[in-house]
Amino acid sequence: MKRIGLFGGTFNPIHFGHLRSAAEVRTRFMLDKVCFIPSALPPHKIPSGIADANDRLEMTQIAIKGYPEFFLSDVELNRQGPSYTIDTVKHFQSNQTEPVIFFLILGLDAFLEIDTWKSFKELFRVIPFIVMTRPGFKYGGIKDKFAVISDYLKTKISDGYIFSNEDSGYIHKIYQPVYILDVTPIDISSTNIRMLIEKKEPVSFLMPQEVELFIKNKGLYI
Template sequence: MRIGFFGGTFNPIHLGHLKAIKKVKEEFPLDKIYIIPSAMPPHKDRIDVPNADERYEMVSLAVKNDSAIKEFVEISDVELKRSGPSYTIDTVLHYKSIMPADYSFYLILGMDAFLEVNTWKSYMDFFDIIPFIVITRPEAGNHKTTDKGSAVEEFLFKKISGQYRYNSKLCGYIHDNKKTIFVFDVSPLDISSTMIRNYVREGKKISSLVPPEVGSFIEKKGLYS
């Protein structure tokens, strides 16, 4: 069984998130993807973050009404149940401890998040225990996976290990002693959670940015206004 972990604040979840999940499933042979909303994200300003239950409910609404992903996506509340800040390393170790030893796990991240992974708790441990699937943007030339000057390659060489090397067959960076960093291009939707929150405050429509059920939930709860 191959399981991908896709964590984040999801404040709110939007169509860009869903497109990324679908693309990863198309390109990589994962059996299941766990979406893991964070309870207390240590890197976020909590002033503009709804409570965890509301963000979890928005993720649930987005998934259960999308027939293209609901069959292989599971929503995890593991970070909501854990007290204190939500550290990804704790989540990864939790699942590795409770699931069968022959399961394979992968951590799914956007490019921006991956390039900040060195600010995470115990960040070097990730490269020893779990492969990454990094979602890049194909139109950004310095992010292309085959460019020698790619952002992923530069980050790995400077922050992790100069012994990583690109393998075109695997579409990723391999290392003799560390986990592989897979890289996939996903044509981005021009959407961000920050944009959605700003639109709501400005009274603009967000129907083209989020699933309709999520939009209705935001309006009903008066979120971000």
């Protein structure tokens, strides 16, 4: 059975941190492919400062070109209204011609807000999670990421989640597993890249050169 990771985000813009994390997740969880899914209108982000959806789609396509283990989906751009993860997951699960197990890939910050998402408990019923964390994690003064995740799952999702060393994550009798993976800490963020571009400072080596040229040619983030 094929194993595919679904990696959504604004990718505003996409950078090496996104690519490196996706590569590490694919290797660790033996995924056949990772699908990058730029969001059209993310319900949790303020639209100002977000590049046009088609530009973000093209930047993502440019960034993953040459990496056969990555592919791109414009499913959220073709859907009217805000981008809801539950709708995207159901789209992929219902449009397969062969058996596939999907995994939802997201960072820890996003995961700890998932109780604000549309139909969030249904997500835990239909797809396993891969939560990316970084060594040296600190959240609300707490350094133990497992304590933070465990408390979140028990208070917001279900107290039936139990940590399994063998599975490197949390398992449940009814809900899907929540796997945890430390990814290489790369101090790059889309926010900082946009700030550098606005101040006309160099962004070389933070993203693929072709993406940098696309941003310059389109006059984005200035």
